[in-house]
Amino acid sequence: MSHTEKKVKWCIGKAERELQSGGKHRGLVRIKPDSLLVNAHIRKAEHNLSAIEDFKEIGYSDWSASAVFYSVYHCFLAIITKYGYESRNQECTFALIYYLIETNKIEMDKEIIERVYALSPDEKHKSPTVIEIREIEQYGVNLSLEDECYDTLLNIAKIVLDQTKEILEKEV
Numbered sequence: 001m002s003h004t005e006k007k008v009k010w011c012i013g014k015a016e017r018e019l020q021s022g023g024k025h026r027g028l029v030r031i032k033p034d035s036l037l038v039n040a041h042i043r044k045a046e047h048n049l050s051a052i053e054d055f056k057e058i059g060y061s062d063w064s065a066s067a068v069f070y071s072v073y074h075c076f077l078a079i080i081t082k083y084g085y086e087s088r089n090q091e092c093t094f095a096l097i098y099y100l101i102e103t104n105k106i107e108m109d110k111e112i113i114e115r116v117y118a119l120s121p122d123e124k125h126k127s128p129t130v131i132e133i134r135e136i137e138q139y140g141v142n143l144s145l146e147d148e149c150y151d152t153l154l155n156i157a158k159i160v161l162d163q164t165k166e167i168l169e170k171e172v
Contacts, residue, residue, distance in 0.1 A: 002099075002102060003119065004095055004098040004099040004102055004119060005099060005102075007091075007092070007095035007099075007119070008028065008092070008095050008096050008099045010027075011027040011028040011087075011089060011091075011092035011095060011096070012027060012028050012029070012030075013027070014026065014027035014028075014089075014092075015027030015028055015029045015088075016029075024088065025088055026088050026089050027087070027088065027089050027092050028080075028085050028086070028087050028089070028092045028093075028096060029085070029086050030084055030085060031081070031084055031085060031086045032084065033081065033082055033083065033084045033172070034081055035082075037081050038078045038081045038082050038168060039078075041074045041075070041077045041078035041081060042074070042075070042078050042161075042164070042165070042168070044070075044074040045070075045071045045072070045074035045075045045078065045161055045164070046071075046161070048067045048068075048070045048071035048074065048157075049067075049071045049157055049158070049161060051063075051064075051067040051071075052064045052067045052068055052071065052153070052154055052157060053154070055067060056145075056150060059144070060143075060144075061144045061145040061150050062137045062142050062143055062144055062145060063137070064145060064150055064153060064154070065130070065133045065134045065136075065137040065138070065145060065153060066134050066137065066138055067157075068130055068134070068153040068154065068156065068157045069116075069130050069131060069134040071157045071160070071161065072116050072130065072156070072157055072160045072161075073090065073093070075160050075161055075164035076093050076094070076097050076164075077093065078164060078168060079097065079100070079106060079164055079167055079168070080093060080096050080097070080100075082167075082168055082172065083100060083105065083106075083172060090117075094113075094116075094117040094119060095119065097113060098110070098113065098119050101113070105172075106167045107163075107166075107167070108160075108163050108164075108167065109159070109163065112156060112159055112160060112163070114129070115127075115129060115130060115156055116129060116130040116131065116156065116160070117129055117130070117131055127152075130153060130156060133145075133149065133153065
């Protein structure tokens, strides 16, 4: 069993245990695929993509890092919703995306996903992930992103959105 498969299994078990104890789940649960919710996630991803550019225009490019993350994250939520899952845990969402790639259910550039979130935190990266940049900008004191970093983040968000739309057009 692969690391991603183990993680997805753990996320499903976590949700089951939490639901059985009467609480809200913070994992993965199987749901009926919901095309309205899929489309709502795509609208939110596009909305956040617009915000990335708007933040830079008005001098708040540091907030673009958060908008990039949430644009990508809503793309992933759209994909997993199409495949019949609900997630209330970012780590579980990323694990499921990796698993869907691993099992050839979706075609998505794994290298781009690794630029967003590294499933194995021990792996050394050439550059910080989108999540790491978002955390630096959100909790740090920088008031703007360097242009190169901004351009890289914007490009990642656009690629993920384009690949997501291709995935959503295909039959499950």
